[in-house]
Amino acid sequence: MSSQNLTQQDSSQIVSDEMIAIAKKQRVQDFFFHRVTQAFSLLVLVALMGIIISLFINAWPTFERFGFHFLWHVEWDIINEDFGAAIAIVGTVASASIALLIAVPLAFGVAVFLTETCPVWLRRPLGTAIELLAAVPSIIYGMFGLFVFAPLFADHLQVPLQNVLGGMPVVGFLFGGATNGMGILAAGIVLAFMVLPFVAAVMRDVFEITPPILRESAYGLGCTTWEVVRKVVLPYTQKGVIGGIMLGLGRALGETMAVTFVIGNANRMPTSLFSPGTSIASVLANEFGEAEALHFSTLFALGFLLFVITFVVLAMAKVMILRAEKAKGN
Amino acid sequence: MEMNKQLYMKRRITSLVGLAFSMTAMAAGLAVLLWILYVLFSNGLSALDANLLTSDTPAPGTDGGGLRNAIVGSLMIVGLTVLVSTPVGILAGIYLTEYGDESKTAELTRFVTDIMLSAPSIVLGLFVYAIAVATVGNFSGYAGSLALSLIAVPVVMRTTENMLRLVPGSLREAAFALGAPRWKVSTFITLRAAKSGVMTGLLLAVARISGETAPLLFTALNNQFFSTNMGAPMANLPVVIFQFAMSPYDNWVRLAWAGALLITLTVLVLNILARVFFREKVSS
Numbered sequence: 121m122s123s124q125n126l127t128q129q130d131s132s133q134i135v136s137d138e139m140i141a142i143a144k145k146q147r148v149q150d151f152f153f154h155r156v157t158q159a160f161s162l163l164v165l166v167a168l169m170g171i172i173i174s175l176f177i178n179a180w181p182t183f184e185r186f187g188f189h190f191l192w193h194v195e196w197d198i199i200n201e202d203f204g205a206a207i208a209i210v211g212t213v214a215s216a217s218i219a220l221l222i223a224v225p226l227a228f229g230v231a232v233f234l235t236e237t238c239p240v241w242l243r244r245p246l247g248t249a250i251e252l253l254a255a256v257p258s259i260i261y262g263m264f265g266l267f268v269f270a271p272l273f274a275d276h277l278q279v280p281l282q283n284v285l286g287g288m289p290v291v292g293f294l295f296g297g298a299t300n301g302m303g304i305l306a307a308g309i310v311l312a313f314m315v316l317p318f319v320a321a322v323m324r325d326v327f328e329i330t331p332p333i334l335r336e337s338a339y340g341l342g343c344t345t346w347e348v349v350r351k352v353v354l355p356y357t358q359k360g361v362i363g364g365i366m367l368g369l370g371r372a373l374g375e376t377m378a379v380t381f382v383i384g385n386a387n388r389m390p391t392s393l394f395s396p397g398t399s400i401a402s403v404l405a406n407e408f409g410e411a412e413a414l415h416f417s418t419l420f421a422l423g424f425l426l427f428v429i430t431f432v433v434l435a436m437a438k439v440m441i442l443r444a445e446k447a448k449g450n
Numbered sequence: 451m452e453m454n455k456q457l458y459m460k461r462r463i464t465s466l467v468g469l470a471f472s473m474t475a476m477a478a479g480l481a482v483l484l485w486i487l488y489v490l491f492s493n494g495l496s497a498l499d500a501n502l503l504t505s506d507t508p509a510p511g512t513d514g515g516g517l518r519n520a521i522v523g524s525l526m527i528v529g530l531t532v533l534v535s536t537p538v539g540i541l542a543g544i545y546l547t548e549y550g551d552e553s554k555t556a557e558l559t560r561f562v563t564d565i566m567l568s569a570p571s572i573v574l575g576l577f578v579y580a581i582a583v584a585t586v587g588n589f590s591g592y593a594g595s596l597a598l599s600l601i602a603v604p605v606v607m608r609t610t611e612n613m614l615r616l617v618p619g620s621l622r623e624a625a626f627a628l629g630a631p632r633w634k635v636s637t638f639i640t641l642r643a644a645k646s647g648v649m650t651g652l653l654l655a656v657a658r659i660s661g662e663t664a665p666l667l668f669t670a671l672n673n674q675f676f677s678t679n680m681g682a683p684m685a686n687l688p689v690v691i692f693q694f695a696m697s698p699y700d701n702w703v704r705l706a707w708a709g710a711l712l713i714t715l716t717v718l719v720l721n722i723l724a725r726v727f728f729r730e731k732v733s734s
Contacts, residue, residue, distance in 0.1 A: 150632045150633055160545065164559055164563050164604065167600060170581065171577045174577055227475075232468075233469075234476070236472075237472065246476065249480055249483055255657055256483075256718075260661070263710055347464075377663050423572070427569070
């Protein structure tokens with residue numbers, strides 16, 4: 121009894137003023153550490169707000185002058201200062217949609233191969249190779265598209281397509297125009313290979329979280345590999361797959377360099393898949409240097425639109441992927 | 451019985467066709483990667499010579515020339531970006547791991563960071579133009595670095611967070627039990643344990659920004675002459691490639707290919723290094 125009291129007394133003596141001072145000091149340090157790290161992480165939110173506000177302020181003269189009409193006005197007349205976003209929006213959406221139409225099936229194939237059929241020792245190197253495809257800078261895709269892909273595309277795809285499909289009713293007009301290798305379709309194809317690795321990486325990751333027991337039970341019932349993928353893995357990972365596709369869409373919409381080199385940069389409404397067009401990002405890259413007055417604020421208006429559109433698409437993608445990951449937890 | 455056999459065959463054939471398609475897709479992806487590398491090497495190697503490093507970008511219509519000013523400019527811009535975004539990204543990443551589960555703001559920050567990772571880089575350039583070029587009155591290397599930081603910080607932040615989360619909780623608890631304050635645990639225990647993972651994030655960030663062209667177009671612009679003044683327009687590889695590739699001069703196009711080869715090799719090597727770092731961490 122007495123010895124216990126003694127230790128208690130000792131310890132209360134050990135917790136001296138000095139220790140309390142240290143504890144207090146550490147508390148203050150911790151407080152500052154908390155606030156400093158918090159401030160740095162809040163920088164991201166500040167940047168986001170800054171982007172939206174500064175773009176909007178600079179774009180205001182254009183919005184004020186054209187109103188909502190700006191969105192579907194088909195005109196880009198720098199001399200008479202008459203601007204509409206429709207041409208650039210159509211070019212952006214068309215090239216991104218073509219890119220997804222090509223990239224999504226391919227990405228699905230790549231993800232299936234990497235998770236189902238690929239021998240285990242090859243998974244890592246092949247997965248890395250696909251990730252390296254994502255790492256290649258977009259300007260390289262642009263150069264590749266301009267110097268290598270466009271000439272081949274003109275001779276070996278555009279001419280035959282135009283000969284075979286150009287005369288057909290209903291769809292024939294899609295394949296009209298000059299076959300010089302540039303245009304909406306060419307930009308879409310180059311973009312497809314740029315976004316393929318992003319979509320494939322998300323699909324592979326969500327395919328991998330399918331519980332093995334689901335897969336094994338399906339195989340146990342006698343399903344073929346393809347049936348397991350289509351009827352078990354794909355429904356289970358649906359949200360993540362859609363998220364991956366939207367991530368790809370976000371990338372494709374905002375891509376500058378790969379598109380600018382091959383889309384043809386013509387401020388006209390595209391009339392066929394082969395006709396040159398322009399995208400929001402490539403208008404910015406090409407014209408910002410020489411823009412003045414209303415033209416200048418119109419480019420900011422386009423940038424603002426692009427940012428808002430991609431932000432919404434990417435936010436939806438993120439929500440989908442988060443939900444898919446939560447499902448894994450259950 | 452006969453029916454069943456038919457059905458079975460049909461299902462097997464569907465499966466085989468599907469798998470064949472998936473293999474073709476994989477082959478197509480690999481083929482594009484190899485094709486791009488082949489094109490880069492066959493066009494870029496011939497322009498790789500000593501001149502590339504010793505002379506500056508040529509004026510229109512003059513022969514020869516190199517990329518010295520662009521290489522130095524790129525190194526300086528990327529270097530400053532790394533110096534700025536490393537501490538910012540790591541501290542912000544620490545916040546998201548250590549305090550991030552308790553607050554809604556942190557959740558929002560994480561969400562926004564993920565979106566900023568894929569935000570259109572040209573718009574970031576536009577934003578930096580509005581705040582750091584239009585207000586100052588001239589294009590500058592600093593503005594270029596600022597634009598690139600907007601891309602690099604989210605990358606560093608998210609990889610740091612993911613890597614810190616891999617550190618076992620027992621390590622953290624052991625340090626707390628010894629009476630260590632939170633800031634010491636975060637910096638000297640968890641961050642140190644996750645060092646190679648954080649390095650991976652840094653390497654990936656450098657790889658990501660060294661090829662970015664769009665944010666530099668309206669910020670660092672370009673400079674035909676050698677300059678180490680970051681307060682003025684600065685030459686940099688991506689913008690030089692963009693200008694030269696679209697030009698009518700043969701030697702400009704040749705230099706663009708050489709620059710493209712340099713950038714791609716740098717980016718791929720950094721990516722592979724990052725993976726080696728991370729693998730070492732996982733195996734140890």
